[in-house]
Amino acid sequence: NAGVTQTPKFRVLKTGQSMTLLCAQDMNHEYMYWYRQDPGMGLRLIHYSVGEGTTAKGEVPDGYNVSRLKKQNFLLGLESAAPSQTSVYFCASSYSAGGIDTQYFGPGTRLTVL
Amino acid sequence: KQEVTQIPAALSVPEGENLVLNCSFTDSAIYNLQWFRQDPGKGLTSLLLIQSSQREQTSGRLNASLDKSSGRSTLYIAASQPGDSATYLCAVLNSGGSNYKLTFGKGTLLTVNP
Numbered sequence: 239n240a241g242v243t244q245t246p247k248f249r250v251l252k253t254g255q256s257m258t259l260l261c262a263q264d265m266n267h268e269y270m271y272w273y274r275q276d277p278g279m280g281l282r283l284i285h286y287s288v289g290e291g292t293t294a295k296g297e298v299p300d301g302y303n304v305s306r307l308k309k310q311n312f313l314l315g316l317e318s319a320a321p322s323q324t325s326v327y328f329c330a331s332s333y334s335a336g337g338i339d340t341q342y343f344g345p346g347t348r349l350t351v352l
Numbered sequence: 353k354q355e356v357t358q359i360p361a362a363l364s365v366p367e368g369e370n371l372v373l374n375c376s377f378t379d380s381a382i383y384n385l386q387w388f389r390q391d392p393g394k395g396l397t398s399l400l401l402i403q404s405s406q407r408e409q410t411s412g413r414l415n416a417s418l419d420k421s422s423g424r425s426t427l428y429i430a431a432s433q434p435g436d437s438a439t440y441l442c443a444v445l446n447s448g449g450s451n452y453k454l455t456f457g458k459g460t461l462l463t464v465n466p
Contacts, residue, residue: 242395280356281396281443281456338384340401343396
């Protein structure tokens with residue numbers, strides 16, 4: 239099993255450019271999440287999904303969009319990148335959200351916006 | 353709003369020492385508390401998950417306790433090894449308004465010196 243994979247691993251963008259981060263999981267998990275990790279801020283939830291075709295806003299959703307067209311994939315889009323979006327982005331998935339299941343994390347995408 | 357605090361922010365110990373990492377949270381209405389490990393440039397790996405009804409969990413040299421009423425958890429690492437060097441993150445899963453939100457602390461950076 240590959241677990242949770244993220245594409246790409248690194249990316250540099252110019253202000254105003256767009257990009258899509260891809261997360262894939264092979265564990266048949268219903269729940270998927272996008273976080274960003276910034277120095278001194280910890281991990282913060284951007285968006286999450288409780289199943290195929292559904293998405294919801296997390297703590298810091300502004301400037302991001304997501305889609306969950308297939309159960310195994312969760313896409314994070316930046317329509318017009320800003321320097322404030324320079325961060326490390328982590329995707330995670332879990333079987334349920336009921337308290338007995340942990341979240342499995344991908345290796346991260348390091349994004350720099352110039 | 354849930355807030356999670358980890359003390360100390362950094363800890364350096366000699367190999368073989370037993371050590372305790374601390375985590376506190378402000379809202380006791382949680383589903384569970386989890387401890388994660390993060391190696392430099394990597395994603396998060398779940399170490400222990402304590403459900404709200406439990407008091408502690410053990411895995412090998414790791415023991416995590418939970419006192420929900422006081423909003424505290426500790427991660428005890430016995431006989432520390434250089435391979436334990438990493439950042440340890442505490443996270444709580446909130447019940448109530450949002451069932452799907454993990455709130456993370458900023459982590460404790462542990463260095464175990466040979």
